[in-house]
Amino acid sequence: MPETARISRIRSGRRTDIRQQNERLILDAAERVFAEAGFGGATMQLIADMAGLPKANLHYYFPTKEDLYRRVVQNIFEIWLDAASSFDDAAGPVEGIGAYVEAKMDISRRHPHGSKVWAAEVMHGAPVIQDYLETTLRQWTEGRMSVIQRWIDEGKMAPVDPRHLLYLLWATTQHYADFGHQIETLNAGQPLTDRQWREATESVKQIILRGIGAL
Amino acid sequence: MPETARISRIRSGRRTDIRQQNERLILDAAERVFAEAGFGGATMQLIADMAGLPKANLHYYFPTKEDLYRRVVQNIFEIWLDAASSFDDAAGPVEGIGAYVEAKMDISRRHPHGSKVWAAEVMHGAPVIQDYLETTLRQWTEGRMSVIQRWIDEGKMAPVDPRHLLYLLWATTQHYADFGHQIETLNAGQPLTDRQWREATESVKQIILRGIGAL
């Protein structure tokens, strides 16, 4: 890869770079618009404006609105699944679930739009990612459930239903993204500060870890 | 009120009854459609079909789509606030929060559509109920927070941040409505049975009550 390629990548770079660059531009704008307006309320024109591209250009990269939406949802799902690693290499619930809560709270903060798109998709009956739910998510869930069950058997935590513990973890952490607007309104209209995010994370962690008898 | 009025109310009753009856028919259909398709994805035609009325008839009772939507959201908000009573007349966290969890889980089960509409509304930045958030909800929240704080001061529970405890309560209970489809998918595609709802409620209650040191 010659020097020139790296330098010119930023603006009007190589072919491949242009594609990647524009797709990212569009996906970022789409994520935001889908989150704020929903699939039905979002318009290709608005996404185009937000990405700084003509509408026809969007259809060049993403043939249909649904294609674009699908990509956005898939992106989120992957980020979401990556937080699993926190769970895996942990000796017990304090480290494992603690790290998982932290990872998911971090995602809620860094990808609030994505979280909302995901929530809306599920609320509408998962029209485009039903297969993911039935395959990947189901496997993931069963894997973690057995980890939790092992911890219970080893006496490292109280005997709570692993399934409902997982739901509780998802619900509480994602709430800070999905209901971020409500939280902000109840915070005198101000977004949470770094400190407040830390307090939120600690509160959630503390209640849950004590709740499962792991402290 | 003469006998005839009571009898004929069911079909083609009195004037006033017709209005009430049709408004309810429309509101129920609207709640469902808005929940499943979002505001933008919902169509007046679909709501009309689901209510078994011609589209023009909807506009007779509700001038615009937004008027109809607003009514749906307000309905939910009221149901949602009513669960507050569980909180009020309680001696301590075990009774108060326990009853609140039960009430909210019950709402999640009985009004899943309403819960989804509410969630979507908040996710989109609360375009039509922002004033409710800033007035009613804020007052409600502060009231309950001071109740929780009193319990803490009286040594009836551990010193957790009341605000984040409330968020955790909302998040976990509403999750069973908003993410009901995901839960159903992870439950072998079957809706939760009576027994499973009871188990879910108990799991949530147990984790939270132990988590706040009230058990």
Add this chain to the structure above:
DNA sequence: TCGTTTCCTGACCGTATGGTCAATACGAAG
């Protein structure tokens, strides 16, 4: 029975939106 109010509804309209396309510009390779 008659008059008045409420309710009902098919037909219609303007607009916004997703998507298409043909013409053009552009970058790279030879």
Add this chain to the structure above:
DNA sequence: CTTCGTATTGACCATACGGTCAGGAAACGA
């Protein structure tokens, strides 16, 4: 410079949707 595949874009189209309206049907009181 020429060629060729990729990227760009304004103009355009068909459709679906929210909303209107006029004419008529019920329902009710007198």
